[in-house]
Amino acid sequence: MGQNDQRHRNKNKIPMVVIKRLPLYHRYLSLLASRDINRISSAELAAKVGITPSQLRQDLSWFGSFGQQGYGYRVQELLGEISKIIGIDQAVPVVLVGAGHLGKAIANYQNFERKGFVIKAIFDNNPGLIGLVVNGLKIRNITGLKHYIQQEKIEMGIITVPAEVAQQITDEMVAAGIKGILNFAPISLNVPSDVTVEHVHIGDSLMVLKYMINHSKIKEEE
Amino acid sequence: MGQNDQRHRNKNKIPMVVIKRLPLYHRYLSLLASRDINRISSAELAAKVGITPSQLRQDLSWFGSFGQQGYGYRVQELLGEISKIIGIDQAVPVVLVGAGHLGKAIANYQNFERKGFVIKAIFDNNPGLIGLVVNGLKIRNITGLKHYIQQEKIEMGIITVPAEVAQQITDEMVAAGIKGILNFAPISLNVPSDVTVEHVHIGDSLMVLKYMINHSKIKEEE
Numbered sequence: 001m002g003q004n005d006q007r008h009r010n011k012n013k014i015p016m017v018v019i020k021r022l023p024l025y026h027r028y029l030s031l032l033a034s035r036d037i038n039r040i041s042s043a044e045l046a047a048k049v050g051i052t053p054s055q056l057r058q059d060l061s062w063f064g065s066f067g068q069q070g071y072g073y074r075v076q077e078l079l080g081e082i083s084k085i086i087g088i089d090q091a092v093p094v095v096l097v098g099a100g101h102l103g104k105a106i107a108n109y110q111n112f113e114r115k116g117f118v119i120k121a122i123f124d125n126n127p128g129l130i131g132l133v134v135n136g137l138k139i140r141n142i143t144g145l146k147h148y149i150q151q152e153k154i155e156m157g158i159i160t161v162p163a164e165v166a167q168q169i170t171d172e173m174v175a176a177g178i179k180g181i182l183n184f185a186p187i188s189l190n191v192p193s194d195v196t197v198e199h200v201h202i203g204d205s206l207m208v209l210k211y212m213i214n215h216s217k218i219k220e221e222e
Numbered sequence: 223m224g225q226n227d228q229r230h231r232n233k234n235k236i237p238m239v240v241i242k243r244l245p246l247y248h249r250y251l252s253l254l255a256s257r258d259i260n261r262i263s264s265a266e267l268a269a270k271v272g273i274t275p276s277q278l279r280q281d282l283s284w285f286g287s288f289g290q291q292g293y294g295y296r297v298q299e300l301l302g303e304i305s306k307i308i309g310i311d312q313a314v315p316v317v318l319v320g321a322g323h324l325g326k327a328i329a330n331y332q333n334f335e336r337k338g339f340v341i342k343a344i345f346d347n348n349p350g351l352i353g354l355v356v357n358g359l360k361i362r363n364i365t366g367l368k369h370y371i372q373q374e375k376i377e378m379g380i381i382t383v384p385a386e387v388a389q390q391i392t393d394e395m396v397a398a399g400i401k402g403i404l405n406f407a408p409i410s411l412n413v414p415s416d417v418t419v420e421h422v423h424i425g426d427s428l429m430v431l432k433y434m435i436n437h438s439k440i441k442e443e444e
Contacts, residue, residue: 019433023426086429087436094428101327105382106424108323111408115425117432155435156428160327179438180431182424186333196434198427202328202404203337204245205420206316206378207308209402210339211241212418213377214309216401 014062021059022086024049029079030114041072088116095149095178097169098160099124099132099139102184106158107134117156121148125165145169149176156180163187236284243281244308246271251301252336263294310338317371317400319391320382321346321354321361324406328380329356339378343370347387367391371398378402385409392419 028048032040046056060066063085067073083089094112096103096119106112107122122134125142132139140148148154157178161169166185173181180196183189189197250270254262268278282288285307289295305311316334318325318341328334329344344356347364354361362370370376379400383391388407395403402418405411411419 014437020426020430022433023423023429026429027423027426085433087432088429092428092432101323101330105323105327109424111425112428115429117425117428156431158428179435182427182431194438196431196438198431200422200424200427201245201249202331202422203333203339204242204249205404205422206314206334206337206339206380207245207248207310208242209378209404209418209420210309210314211244211307213401215236216416216418 018059018062021049021051022082025059025082026079026086026088026115029075029082032075033079038075039072040075042067045073083116086116090116091118092116092156093118093120093152093154094156094158095120095145095154095173096122096158096160097124097142097145097173098184099126099129099134100160103160104134106160107137119158120152120154123148142169146172146176149173149178154178156182158182158184159189160184240281240284243271243273244304247281247304248301248308248310248337251297251304254297255301260297261294262297264289267295305338308338312338313340314338314378315340315342315374315376316378316380317342317367317376317395318344318380318382319346319364319367319395320380320406321348321351321356322382325382326356328382329359341380342374342376345370364391368394368398371395371400376400378404380404380406381411382406 025045028045042053042056046053049056051059057067064081066078066081080089094117096107099107099122103122103124107119112119119137122137122139123142123145124130124139129139130141149157155178157173157180159166159169159181163185166183166187167189170181170189170191174191174195179194181189181191181198183197183199186203188199191197247267250267264275264278268275271278273281279289286303288300288303302311316339318329321329321344325344325346329341334341341359344359344361345364345367346352346361351361352363371379377400379395379402381388381391381403385407388405388409389411392403392411392413396413396417401416403411403413403420405419405421410421413419
């Protein structure tokens with residue numbers, strides 16, 4: 001811990017761009033930890049994340065004071081702090097709704113557990129899928145979704161259902177107590193202001209790629 | 223077309239944040255077009271994208287001049303221009319490598335075609351998958367990947383293979399002429415400077431969600 005404590009800056013004003021960098025810090029620190037590297041300078045960590053050392057110090061100052069002048073950061077310690085800030089210092093239970101190809105891919109994706117998220121249950125409305133086992137979890141009937149979320153006090157859900165039913169599923173999840181939804185269905189979801197939706201837009205990433213390809217050609221031609 | 227032409231601003235300096243908004247413009251304009259709405263004010267379009275009208279005008283000024291003072295934008299016309307800027311005014315062929323659950327989900331995802339991308343071929347190394355048909359495409363043997371990319375002059379690829387083989391597949395794709403890769407494998411890929419990689423980090427989105435959930439609780443408790 002350093003000498004300054006800026007913990008009292010107004011946390012409600014933390015810019016979204018800073019929050020979106022927390023996973024990057026987590027990723028690089030995890031990588032360092034897995035390689036038994038104990039210490040990293042702010043210059044090195046900043047370079048990994050693609051920002052300046054002063055931006056890095058400013059980012060972290062929103063959450064407390066970390067690191068030491070001339071020493072840098074203790075990898076395990078900062079990783080632990082970042083995990084606490086994100087809220088993944090304890091495993092976070094998640095429900096998955098939709099057991100089609102994408103749902104199965106997500107259920108099988110080992111990486112979530114390393115990131116602190118555990119898929120606790122999978123739901124679908126397809127009688128041909130209900131009862132099948134994916135990655136050790138039996139696919140449950142969607143009719144039990146609300147009860148399960150309430151009983152297990154789950155706050156996060158992943159939606160991989162078709163667009164036509166995504167809003168209805170969302171409404172059920174929110175009514176049962178879900179506070180955050182990762183949405184793969186290609187529609188915008190309406191939720192109350194205390195519920196957060198992150199939308200995964202694969203098509204958007206393809207568009208950015210395509211633009212970058214054309215753009216690098218223009219550069220070459222100029 | 224408006225009165226100013228700023229087409230000569232240095233296109234190499236277009237901020238990434240502006241480029242990343244192009245898909246948002248595309249999405250909302252497509253939605254309006256599908257509802258037969260012909261015209262939109264800059265205030266309305268900006269609100270949809272979550273920026274100010276002046277930011278919207280600034281964004282678009284990087285690419286030319288669009289809209290008319292007091293009239294707004296013709297939806298179809300601006301949608302056409304944005305499509306051209308992104309490079310999806312003609313269908314963009316894409317190869318998909320990896321026919322596991324995620325690969326199959328992507329191959330079945332109808333939304334890509336509406337966005338201008340067409341998956342032309344799917345490759346895998348699993349003898350149990352090669353020859354099977356997904357969404358009308360026969361899964362091909364990975365040994366034919368390089369030849370196919372060269373022959374069909376494909377520039378974009380999607381990787382859904384395990385992390386252990388992702389770099390090797392990337393090297394092959396790049397050697398064959400691929401210029402843009404959408405990577406779902408949970409590792410960083412090394413590519414030459416004229417190749418762009420967009421990484422889909424589903425775990426990152428979950429972390430941001432989790433942070434937002436905790437944060438909104440803190441607000442309530444304060």
